[in-house]
Each structure stands twice: as C-alpha cells, then as structure tokens.
Amino acid sequence: MxxxxxxxxxxxxxxxxxxxxxxxxxxxxxxxxxxxxxxxxxxxxxxxxxxxxxxxxxxxxxxxxxxxxxxxxxxxxxxxxxxxxxxxxxxxxxxxxxxxxxxxxxxxxxxxxxxxxxxxxxxxxxxxxxxxxxxxxxxxxxxxxxxxxxxxxxxxxxxxxxxxxxxxxxxxxxxxxxxxxxxxxxxxxxxxxxxxxxxxxxxxxxxxxxxxxxxxxxxxxxxxxxxxxxxxxxxxxxxxxxxxxxxxxxxxEAYIRDKKAFAQKFMGPAGIDLFSCGCGKGGAVDAFGRLQPCLLMRHPDTVYDLADGSIRDALERFFPEMRKMQATDPDYLETCAKCFLHGLCEQCPAHSWMEHGVLDGRVAYLCDAAHVQARWLGLIGEGEKAWEVEDWRGRVDRFVQGSRFNVQC
The missing domain is CATH 3.20.20.70 (Aldolase class I)
Known part of the structure; x- marks a missing residue:
C-alpha cells in the first residue's frame, strides 16, 4: 500500500x-x-x-x-x-x-x-x-x-x-x-x-x-x-x-427526507441488549480523568478510571464487556425492547441513568415525544403504541418508499 x-x-x-x-x-x-x-x-x-x-x-x-x-x-x-x-x-x-x-x-x-x-x-x-x-x-x-x-x-x-x-x-x-x-x-x-x-x-x-x-x-x-x-x-x-x-x-420535507434515510438504516426493536447504540465504541473523559463510554453515561458500573488503566484497555476490554449488559426491568422489556421507534426515540441507558438512576428504566418523556413524531410521519395511528405493532417492518418500508401514509387502527 x-x-x-x-x-x-x-x-x-x-x-x-x-x-x-x-x-x-x-x-x-x-x-x-x-x-x-x-x-x-x-x-x-x-x-x-x-x-x-x-x-x-x-x-x-x-x-x-x-x-x-x-x-x-x-x-x-x-x-x-x-x-x-x-x-x-x-x-x-x-x-x-x-x-x-x-x-x-x-x-x-x-x-x-x-x-x-x-x-x-x-x-x-x-x-x-x-x-x-x-x-x-x-x-x-x-x-x-x-x-x-x-x-x-x-x-x-x-x-x-x-x-x-x-x-x-x-x-x-x-x-x-x-x-x-x-x-x-x-x-x-x-x-x-x-x-x-x-x-x-x-x-x-x-x-x-x-x-x-x-x-x-x-x-x-x-x-x-x-x-x-x-x-x-x-x-x-x-x-x-x-x-x-x-x-x-x-x-x-427536509424532516421527512432525513427520517426516511434514518428509518431505512436504523429503525427496529432494540431487544434486550441495552447498548445497541455506539456507546462504548468511543469515549468521553470527565474533568477528573474518568473515561465514560459517552458524554452522558456516568453510571458507576460504566465508568473507567484512567488513573488505574488506559484508554486502550477500556476500549478493548472494559467497554466491550459493558456492552453485553441486558435489560431486566419488566416494563422496559414489554415496551422499549419491543418498540420499533428505537432511534427515533432518544431512550438509552444514559438517559435512563439521569432520569431513574438505573440503566433500563423507560423514560416516558422521550417515549411520548417519539410517538408524537411517529404519528405525524404516519408510522403509527392515533392511540397506538409502537411496541404493539407487529407489522412494523412493512410500515417502515412503506414510509421509506412513499410519503406519509395513514394508519388505520
């Protein structure tokens, strides 16, 4: 080369x-x-x-x-x-x-x-x-x-x-x-x-x-x-x-265009894995020398003290192990884990930590904001919850291939 x-x-x-x-x-x-x-x-x-x-x-x-x-x-x-x-x-x-x-x-x-x-x-x-x-x-x-x-x-x-x-x-x-x-x-x-x-x-x-x-x-x-x-x-x-x-x-139009591109690549149920985003594939150092998997994620089980190790060790060993964590909260497993608005919704372990002090607590505020957007885009109908939708793949495909469409509940 x-x-x-x-x-x-x-x-x-x-x-x-x-x-x-x-x-x-x-x-x-x-x-x-x-x-x-x-x-x-x-x-x-x-x-x-x-x-x-x-x-x-x-x-x-x-x-x-x-x-x-x-x-x-x-x-x-x-x-x-x-x-x-x-x-x-x-x-x-x-x-x-x-x-x-x-x-x-x-x-x-x-x-x-x-x-x-x-x-x-x-x-x-x-x-x-x-x-x-x-x-x-x-x-x-x-x-x-x-x-x-x-x-x-x-x-x-x-x-x-x-x-x-x-x-x-x-x-x-x-x-x-x-x-x-x-x-x-x-x-x-x-x-x-x-x-x-x-x-x-x-x-x-x-x-x-x-x-x-x-x-x-x-x-x-x-x-x-x-x-x-x-x-x-x-x-x-x-x-x-x-x-x-x-x-x-x-x-x-710009908003719809951006969401189509996003939906085609990323939209779908999160499943039980907590870290389905890029958290832990990079890093953020706080003011005191602790390496976090992202700028917001400060749960003590996810933070690596650089005084006792190295960035390389965190990226090659500590964060990959952290990314294996799975959700156990019953409400999360029945809602967020099954919701295809994952990505459109900003729900993540960092937001859960800030709101609830745990990694797998559903943040209702973010959930509501995502559902309002999804209804406007035509991905779900009035009163419908995204985690209840079984044909989510078809809805995403129709949204990506066409324009906004109406969902009949």
Whole structure:
C-alpha cells in the first residue's frame, strides 16, 4: 500500500505550523491503528454562566472542584494516549472550557498531535488572545457557540449572569473578525421561541454559513444526579412533545427526507441488549480523568478510571464487556425492547441513568415525544403504541418508499 502523507504539528518552539510526514510513521497511528476516532473531554465542570437548563454546570469559583480537575500535564498525557489509539478529533467542552487559564496549552497539546479540535463554548471568554490562537493554529473544526437568546433580558434570564449577553456578543464578534469558522446553536424555551428566525439570520450574517441553527429542547437532567431541585426546574423547562414536533418540522420535507434515510438504516426493536447504540465504541473523559463510554453515561458500573488503566484497555476490554449488559426491568422489556421507534426515540441507558438512576428504566418523556413524531410521519395511528405493532417492518418500508401514509387502527 502506498504511503500517504499527513500534516502533523511541529514542536512548540518551531516557527512553522506544519510539517509533512509519512502517514504510517506519525505518532497518531502508533499502537495498532485507530481504535478511537473522536474523544470528548470535559476539561472542567465549572462555568461562568449559571444556566437554568444545564445538566452539568458547577460554580465558576468552586475551589474544591478546580483543585480536583485534571492538570495540564495529565490532559496532555491522555491526549498522547488517545493519539496512539488513532484519535482524529477531540471535543473540548465543560462547563466552560475557556475558564481554564491553561486552555492555550491544552489546545496546542492536541494540535501538535495532529488532532483536530471541536471547541464548545458560550463565547463569553473569547479574547483577542484566544481568537489569535485559533487563527494562527486553526482548530480544524468549527467552534460551536451556544446562544441563549437574541435579547439581553432573554439571554440573561437563562444564563443568570449580568453582563453575559454583551460578553457573548463580543466573543462572537471576535470569532467573526478573526475569520474563525464557527456555528451558532440555540435552546428552545416557549417564551423565546420567536427568537429562532432572528437567530438564524444572525448566524448566517456572522458565520457566513447557511447551516440551520440547531435548538436544544428536550433538556437532560443532572448528569451526576446531584440536585433534585435543579431536576425539577429542568423538567418544567422542557418542550412538550407537540412543541418538539413543531420545531423539528419547520421544514417538513427536509424532516421527512432525513427520517426516511434514518428509518431505512436504523429503525427496529432494540431487544434486550441495552447498548445497541455506539456507546462504548468511543469515549468521553470527565474533568477528573474518568473515561465514560459517552458524554452522558456516568453510571458507576460504566465508568473507567484512567488513573488505574488506559484508554486502550477500556476500549478493548472494559467497554466491550459493558456492552453485553441486558435489560431486566419488566416494563422496559414489554415496551422499549419491543418498540420499533428505537432511534427515533432518544431512550438509552444514559438517559435512563439521569432520569431513574438505573440503566433500563423507560423514560416516558422521550417515549411520548417519539410517538408524537411517529404519528405525524404516519408510522403509527392515533392511540397506538409502537411496541404493539407487529407489522412494523412493512410500515417502515412503506414510509421509506412513499410519503406519509395513514394508519388505520
């Protein structure tokens, strides 16, 4: 096989950004090939905002948490190990990753390994220095900025931090001025739903991209199950299934087209295996050096402490064993295991853990949202439950081959 050429980053004291190197000799591919395509990394759980809907954020000035976070050197070692497993992209998230004073060192540790960076940020801490870093050493992926509203009062009703709207707009302005590729994401709250069109126009103007703005609405409960008070607030903020449908079908033909492509490949009963998704085939490192099978999955039986092992061991031994887990909850076995809306529904062990503290508890909220969408698509009839449908394969085939159709109950 011909040697391919890959650009990899020079050492820190070099005046050049890239050097050409034979593909098979790059450190990125040492150690047996690409076990890990992308790594998620929460570099902190702390955030300078205090968003009403957030599933993970902790106070920016929490000294105990800050002291417990991974050091710069430890993050660098984990990135080296990820590169040895073939990692091509790392997603830095939090909390707010730019709260860390050492973010430039963390960022460059990834880029010197040839790993592309996806930065998830609220943009309030984008400074000329950060923008200059991203311009000089491009991340390789668009920065993703979450915007909580197009008016100061609405934004700060969500962030609960005075001055955060102006800081976010200034950060977005710097990204645009420095020519940094970025995307804008939003959140759906009923009182700010009319922001959507204005936000999309703003995003096109600032980013130069014609991407649709994605909106979060079915908010996750607290990932560490640390506050029932916060969970109660998050539940009150969630969109109804009907509101979810209205947002998803803003462009109905595009929505139907996407669902046809999805249904043809993925739709069908989940069965008794809990991990029928890609959970555990990649990984997410939390702020304290524990490797999770995905960003949301924090059940203690599924988390691997990298202080006692390696990414390679987790991917080759620990996670494959975890993926053999099967459901035992009677309600789950009679509903989710038999439901052909698997995939259209966001039910998974991580959501079950956040909602119920177990891996196989049916999340009624997600179930209701999936059924409303399925009825609109014509996959089930009014009052029908998807786990009761015996001819689900025929329905999926007719949906994929035609347009929406009516189901006679």
């Amino acid at each position: 011909k040697s391919e050429i890959r650009a990899v980053l020079m050492e820190k004291d070099s005046s050049s950004y890239l050097v050409r190197q034979e593909y098979h000799k790059a450190r990125l591919w040492q150690g047996g090939g690409p076990l890990l395509g992308r790594l998620d990394m929460e570099v902190t759980e702390r955030c300078n905002n205090n968003c009403i809907h957030c599933y993970i954020n902790q106070a920016a000035d929490d000294r105990e948490l800050k002291a417990a976070e991974m050091s710069t050197d430890r993050i660098g070692r984990i990135l080296e190990e990820a590169a040895g497993c073939g990692c091509l992209t790392v997603r830095f998230t939090g909390g707010e990753p730019l709260l860390r004073d050492d973010f430039p060192e963390i960022y460059m540790a990834a880029r010197r390994l040839g790993i592309k960076v996806m930065l998830f940020t609220n943009a309030t801490r984008i400074t000329p220095e950060i923008a200059g870093l991203l311009k000089r050493y491009p991340p390789g992926e668009p920065v993703e900025v979450t915007l909580y509203g197009m008016r100061r009062e609405r934004y700060e009703a969500v962030s609960r931090v005075p001055g955060s709207f102006d800081a976010a707009m200034a950060g977005i302005g710097l990204l645009a001025d420095y020519g940094i590729g970025f995307r804008i994401k939003g959140i759906y709250l009923e009182e700010s739903s009319d922001d959507a069109r204005e936000m999309e126009e703003f995003a096109r103007e600032k980013t130069g991209r014609d991407d649709r703005v994605s909106f979060s609405m079915n908010f996750n409960l607290r990932a560490r199950r640390d506050s029932e008070e916060k969970n109660a607030r998050i539940r009150r903020l969630r969109a109804t299934p009907e509101q979810t449908l209205a947002v998803l079908t803003r462009e109905p």
